[in-house]
Amino acid sequence: MRExxxxxxxxxxxxxxAADHPKLNEDGLYGDDPxxxxxxxxxxxxxxxxxxxxxxxSITRQSESAVAAIVGPWGSGKTTLLNSLRQHLANDNKWHLxxxxxxxxxxxxxxxxxxxxxxxxxxxxxxxxxxxxxxxGKLAARLAPYGSLGGLIGVDVxxxxxxxxxxxxxxxxxxxxxxRAEGELRELDKPILVILDDLDRLEPAELLHTFRLVxxxxxxxxxxxxxxxxxxxxxxxxxxxxxxxxxxxxxxxxLEKIVQIRIDIPPLLESQKLGxxxxxxxxxxxxxxxxxxxxxxxxxxxxxxxxxxxxxxxxRAIKRLFTQLDxxxxxxxxxxxxxxxxxxxxxKTFERSAFDLVLRLRSELLGETFSYEHQKETxxxxxxxxxxxxxxxxxxxxxxIQNLLADLFPYLRAARDNITFGYSHAEDTIDRRGVASxxxxxxxxxxxxxxxxxxxxxxRSAAVEMANMxxxxxxxxxxxxxxxxxxLVGLRLERFCRRGELSPVPWIEWIGHNYIxxxxxxxxxxxxxxxxxxxxxIELLDKLEVEAAVDTLKxxxxxxxxxxxxxxxxxxxxxREPSDSFHGWTDAAIPVVSNLAEQKLRMESTxxxxxxxxxLVDLCxxxxxxxxxxxxxxxxxxxxxxxxxxxxxxxxxxxGTATVSSGQETWKxxxxxxxxxxxxxxxxxRVRDTLNLSPNxxxxxxxxxxxxxxxxxxERISYAQSILADPNASNAQAEP
Numbered sequence: 001m002r003e004x005x006x007x008x009x010x011x012x013x014x015x016x017x018a019a020d021h022p023k024l025n026e027d028g029l030y031g032d033d034p035x036x037x038x039x040x041x042x043x044x045x046x047x048x049x050x051x052x053x054x055x056x057x058s059i060t061r062q063s064e065s066a067v068a069a070i071v072g073p074w075g076s077g078k079t080t081l082l083n084s085l086r087q088h089l090a091n092d093n094k095w096h097l098x099x100x101x102x103x104x105x106x107x108x109x110x111x112x113x114x115x116x117x118x119x120x121x122x123x124x125x126x127x128x129x130x131x132x133x134x135x136x137g138k139l140a141a142r143l144a145p146y147g148s149l150g151g152l153i154g155v156d157v158x159x160x161x162x163x164x165x166x167x168x169x170x171x172x173x174x175x176x177x178x179x180r181a182e183g184e185l186r187e188l189d190k191p192i193l194v195i196l197d198d199l200d201r202l203e204p205a206e207l208l209h210t211f212r213l214v215x216x217x218x219x220x221x222x223x224x225x226x227x228x229x230x231x232x233x234x235x236x237x238x239x240x241x242x243x244x245x246x247x248x249x250x251x252x253x254x255l256e257k258i259v260q261i262r263i264d265i266p267p268l269l270e271s272q273k274l275g276x277x278x279x280x281x282x283x284x285x286x287x288x289x290x291x292x293x294x295x296x297x298x299x300x301x302x303x304x305x306x307x308x309x310x311x312x313x314x315x316r317a318i319k320r321l322f323t324q325l326d327x328x329x330x331x332x333x334x335x336x337x338x339x340x341x342x343x344x345x346x347x348k349t350f351e352r353s354a355f356d357l358v359l360r361l362r363s364e365l366l367g368e369t370f371s372y373e374h375q376k377e378t379x380x381x382x383x384x385x386x387x388x389x390x391x392x393x394x395x396x397x398x399x400x401i402q403n404l405l406a407d408l409f410p411y412l413r414a415a416r417d418n419i420t421f422g423y424s425h426a427e428d429t430i431d432r433r434g435v436a437s438x439x440x441x442x443x444x445x446x447x448x449x450x451x452x453x454x455x456x457x458x459x460r461s462a463a464v465e466m467a468n469m470x471x472x473x474x475x476x477x478x479x480x481x482x483x484x485x486x487x488l489v490g491l492r493l494e495r496f497c498r499r500g501e502l503s504p505v506p507w508i509e510w511i512g513h514n515y516i517x518x519x520x521x522x523x524x525x526x527x528x529x530x531x532x533x534x535x536x537x538i539e540l541l542d543k544l545e546v547e548a549a550v551d552t553l554k555x556x557x558x559x560x561x562x563x564x565x566x567x568x569x570x571x572x573x574x575x576r577e578p579s580d581s582f583h584g585w586t587d588a589a590i591p592v593v594s595n596l597a598e599q600k601l602r603m604e605s606t607x608x609x610x611x612x613x614x615x616l617v618d619l620c621x622x623x624x625x626x627x628x629x630x631x632x633x634x635x636x637x638x639x640x641x642x643x644x645x646x647x648x649x650x651x652x653x654x655x656g657t658a659t660v661s662s663g664q665e666t667w668k669x670x671x672x673x674x675x676x677x678x679x680x681x682x683x684x685x686r687v688r689d690t691l692n693l694s695p696n697x698x699x700x701x702x703x704x705x706x707x708x709x710x711x712x713x714x715e716r717i718s719y720a721q722s723i724l725a726d727p728n729a730s731n732a733q734a735e736p
Contacts, residue, residue, distance in 0.1 A: 043077065043268065043272045043275075043276065043315060044272065045077065045080070045081055045084065046084070048081065048265070048266070049081065049084050049085050049088050050088070052070075052081075052085055052263060053085065053088055053089060053092065055068070055261065055263065056068065056089075056095075056193065056224065056226070057094065059224060059261060060191050060224065063260075064186075064221040064222060065219050065220060065221055065222070065223055065224060066224055066225070066260050066261060067214060067224075067225040067227065067258055067259050067260055067261070068224070068225070068226050068227070068259065068260065068261035068262070068263060069226070069227040069228065069229065069259040069261070069262050069263065070082065070226065070227070070228045070263050070265065071228075071229065071230075071231050071262055071263065071264050071265065072230065072264065072265030073230050073232070073313075073314055074200070074230050074233070074314070074316065075314035075315060075316025075317055075319075075320075076230075076265045076314045076315065076316070077265065077314070077315045077316070078197070078228045078229075078230075078265060079197055079198070079228065080315075081265065082195055082197055082226075082228055085226075086099070086195065089193065093190075094190055095190055095191060095192070095193045096122040096123055096124075096188070096190060096191070096192045096193070097122060097192075097193055097195070098118040098119055098121070098122035098192060098193070098194045098195070099118060099194075099195045099197070100114060100115055100118045100119075100194055100195070100196050101196070101197050101198055102114075102115075102196065102198075102199065102202060102206060102209075102210045103198045103199075103201040103202050103206070111206070111209060111210065111213075112213065115213050118194065119192065119194060119223065122192045122194070123188065123192070181220060182220060182221050185220050185221050185222045185223060186221045186222055188222050191222045191223070191224055192222060192223045192224065193224050193225075193226055194223065194224070194225050194226070195225075195226045195228070196210065196214070196225060196226070196227045196228065197228045198228065198229075199227055199228065199229040199234060200229040200230040200233040200234050200237070202237065203237070204237050204238070204240045204241045205241070207234070207237050207238065207241075208238075208241055208243060211254075211258055214227075214258065215257075215258060227258075227259065231255075234251075234255065235248055235251040235252060235255070236251075238250075238251035238254060238255070239251050267313070268312075268313065268314070268315070270309070273309065273312045273318065274304075276315060276318050277304070277308075277312065277318055280318065280319070280322040281300075281322070283322075284322060284325060284326055284329070287326070288326075288329055288330075288333055290329075290333075290338055291334075292338075296338055296339055299339045299407075300338075300339050300342070302407065303339060303342065303343060303346075303404070303407065306400065306403040306404070306407070307343070307346070307400045307401070307403050307404040307407075308321075308346060308400075310396075310397045310400050311346075311350050311396070311397065311400070317350075320349060321342075321345070321346060321349060321350075324345050324348070324349045325341075325342060325345050328341075328345055328447045329341070331447050331448035331449070332443055332444075332447060332448060332449065334456065334457060335433065335440075335443055335449050335455055335456050335457070336433050336435070336440060336443050336444060337432045337433050337434050337435070340408055340432075340434050340435040340436075340444065341435075341444060343404055343407070343408050343435070344358075344408070344435055344444045344445070346404070347401070347404065350396075351393065351395045351396070351401055353393035353394065353395075354390060354393045354395055354401050354405075356393075357389060357390065357393055358405070358445075359445060361389070362441060364411070365409045365411055365412070365436070366409075366411075366436065366437075366438040366441055367411060367438075368438060379414060379415045379416075379418045379419075380415075380418065382412075382415040383412070383415040383416045386402075386405070386412055386415065387402060390402055390405065402416075408434075408435050408436060409435075409436045410425060410426075410429065410436055411436070427498075430495055431495060431498070431499065433456070433495075439491050439492075452485070452488075453488070454477075454478065454481045454488060454489060454492050456492070456496075458474050458477050458478065459474075459478060459492055459493065459496055460496075460501070461473075461474035462474035462475045462477070462478045463496060463501050463502055463503070466502070466503050466506040466507055466510070467503045467506075469506065475510075478493075479510075479514065482514055482517065482518070483517065485521075486517065486518045486521045486529035486530075486533070487521070487527070487529040487532065490518075490529050490532030490533050490536065491532065493507075493532075493533075493536060494532055494535070494536050497536050497539055497540060498539070500543075502540065504540040504541065504543045504544050504552070505544070505548070505552050507536075507540055508537050508540050508541065508552050508556060509552070509555065509556055509562070511533050511536065511537050511565060512537075512556030512559065512561060512562030512565045512566070513556075513559065513561060513562060514561065515530070515533065515561045515562065515564055515565040516560065516561040516564065517561075518530050518533050519564070530568075533565075534565065534568055534569060534572060537565060537569055538569055538572070538573060538583070541553070541569070541583070541585060542583060542584075542585075544585070546584050546585045546588055547588075549584075549585035549588075549589065550585055550588045550589050550592055553566045553569070553570075553585075553589050553592060553593055554592050554593075554596065557592075557593060557596035557597075558596075560600075563596055563597065563600055563619070564615060564618065564619075566593045566596065567593055567597050567618065567619055567622040568618070568622070569589075569593075570586070570589055570590055570593045570594075570622060570626050571621065571622040571625050571626055573586050574586060574590065574625065574626045575625045575626070590626050590627070593622075593626075594622075594623055594626060594627055594631075597619045597622060597623055598623065598635055600616075600619060601616060601619060601620065601635065601636075601639065602635075602639065602643075604616060605639045605643035605644065605645045606643060606644065607644060608644050608645075608649070609645055609646075609649035609650065609652070609653060609713070610713075611653075611710075611712075611713055613653060614653050616653065617650075617653050617654055617681075620632050620635075620636065620681050621677065621680070621681065623635065624680045624681055625680075629679075629680050629681075629683075632680075632681055633681065633682060633683055633686075636650070636681060636682060637682070637686075647682070647687065647690060647691070648691075648717050648721075649713065649717065650682075651678070651687070651716075651717060651720040651721070651724075652713045652714075652716040652717035652720060653713075653716075654673060654674075654677060654678065654681075654720065655670060655671065655672075655673045655711075655716035655717075655719055655720050656670075656671030656672045656673070657669065657670065657671045657710050657711055658670070658671040658672075660706060667706035667707060667708060668706070668707055668708065668709060668710040668711065669704065669705060669706050669707070669711070670701065670705075670711050670715070670716070670719050673719065673720050673723050675723070675724075675729060678724075687724060688724055691721065691724060693721055693724060693725035694725060695725055695726070695727065696722075696725060696726060697721055697722050697725035698722060699715075699718045699719045699721070699722035700714070700715060700718040701715040701718065701719060
């Protein structure tokens with residue numbers, strides 16, 4: 001494996017604008033069209049054009065007719081080279097030029113017509129001596145009676161050639177046709193060059209027909225031929241004819257008889273590949289206004305060296321990659337990481353089977369699921385298994401694809417390099433919206449932001465609206481998305497929050513306003529949506545001065561939804577965070593939020609307890625956790641004495657419910673009843689003394705009973721009393 005160069009080949013000065021190159025579409029990026037000219041000549045083709053022109057001039061001094069060929073693989077730029085050569089020769093004014101593209105004709109008849117027509121029309125009217133055009137037409141007619149072409153290829157084209165001659169000369173007389181044509185051609189002021197391109201696109205019979213037109217009908221004085229083809233393809237096509245009969249040697253020998261001068265397109269130098277790659281890259285960056293930072297440049301250099309370069313053997317391959325990038329980037333602009341996206345587009349374009357492998361094993365690559373068998377693997381075992389997985393897709397360059405997948409997915413890189421990535425690396429992947437993040441993977445494979453996703457552009461616009469204190473369509477779009485998938489919205493917003501792109505106060509208020517909706521949604525992963533938003537709100541509060549943070553908590557505490565958020569925030573930072581965590585606003589916030597919570601409790605206690613009041617237990621827990629057990633106990637016993645609330649109903653609220661499912665049906669059942677919570681909020685012994693329950697008081701509903709409807713308040717009260725009546729009860733027994 002080659003090590004990266006000390007100077008990465010795709011490095012560019014990100015402080016300077018991209019070079020002023022022609023636009024992508026002006027380079028003929030789309031379709032299979034050749035370039036009409038050499039443009040910036042990254043491939044040094046002008047030197048080859050000059051050499052070709054000199055070679056052709058030399059041939060005319062040594063032979064009165066000859067066949068030369070430009071030979072190169074598909075995509076090597078043969079047609080572009082011919083276009084430039086044609087322009088060069090036209091400017092030089094030393095040739096009459098004719099172009100014959102046989103694959104454009106759909107029959108032998110039309111091909112023969114086109115061949116002789118192009119030959120005759122290459123001579124300008126004012127330069128023709130006698131009737132050169134008619135002489136060439138009569139030469140075509142002369143071949144028909146002998147069946148020369150028809151006999152050779154097994155098809156009688158005599159009538160076709162006679163018709164061709166009629167079209168061209170208007171005369172079917174064969175006498176002296178060849179001599180007259182030769183004589184008049186010798187007297188031309190300059191030779192004719194017939195250019196035949198795209199021979200490698202022909203079917204076997206069409207190819208033989210074309211070669212024999214050149215060999216038998218085209219050996220005329222002052223007429224020269226320049227063919228263009230991919231040798232491997234031509235030999236394969238000839239091998240499927242009776243002439244070669246699947247014998248590569250015979251096909252090669254036949255080519256050598258046809259072609260006297262062979263000009264090979266040289267393979268691309270590494271600097272030429274890189275020059276063309278960088279030029280198209282600069283155009284892509286300019287066209288789409290891509291933010292090309294230094295870290296992107298370094299990673300792209302690595303991808304070029306380790307993966308892309310071996311595939312860029314022809315100009316068409318480089319063009320093909322950027323064609324796909326240009327077409328696909330529109331759907332994901334500013335929604336994915338550019339380098340990762342190029343890697344996926346490259347994989348999809350050049351190694352589709354390997355791309356399908358990524359789709360098939362996405363769960364493993366993204367860490368969504370792990371089989372027990374895979375969990376037991378060593379890093380070495382895992383990497384060996386993946387080398388075999390990749391090998392079964394039969395990539396042209398297996399090591400290149402191994403390197404690419406390891407660079408795209410840390411899971412594989414850890415296996416290859418025998419290392420472990422920490423949480424910070426996962427955060428970095430999310431920050432740059434890498435393909436290895438399950439949040440963004442589908443954007444890469446779909447080449448767009450899926451309908452169920454929330455585009456970053458919408459969040460960015462919402463952030464601007466919030467900063468300007470203006471509710472617009474973007475904020476509404478984020479709010480609408482929250483109603484269906486709070487977890488997704490939380491993940492997207494958390495990334496912007498970490499990057500400092502959210503204005504603290506309006507976003508905390510927005511979270512508070514929607515917090516009840518957020519808490520009502522069940523998580524689709526191991527993390528509840530409300531935990532994302534609570535952590536985000538804490539992070540935003542940390543960006544504020546103490547007074548502003550406390551004022552914000554007080555403001556959101558004015559609503560039921562916001563008060564739940566405020567109490568959870570205070571409880572979390574005082575009881576659940578690591579002891580070394582510090583928030584400057586905590587001490588000042590506790591009495592403010594506690595006062596709001598107490599006011600809420602006393603206000604709600606003016607009406608009878610309902611099941612919908614269960615969240616009030618959380619308020620009580622916060623007051624007990626952030627102050628002292630005696631603080632909340634005094635408040636609650638005072639409420640029981642002076643309001644419509646009573647102890648039994650409140651105990652019923654403290655009984656949770658559980659939802660169980662078989663996959664086809666879903667039921668409700670009694671959940672946890674924590675005696676430790678009873679002790680903290682009310683004092684366990686005081687509760688038992690007040691209720692004075694008989695030992696082993698039965699519950700009217702067993703904890704294991706499953707029903708479609710949730711347990712009633714009466715059933716919960718009864719269940720709580722049965723636990724409290726048992727002197728041996730513990731939390732474990734109280735949690736079915």
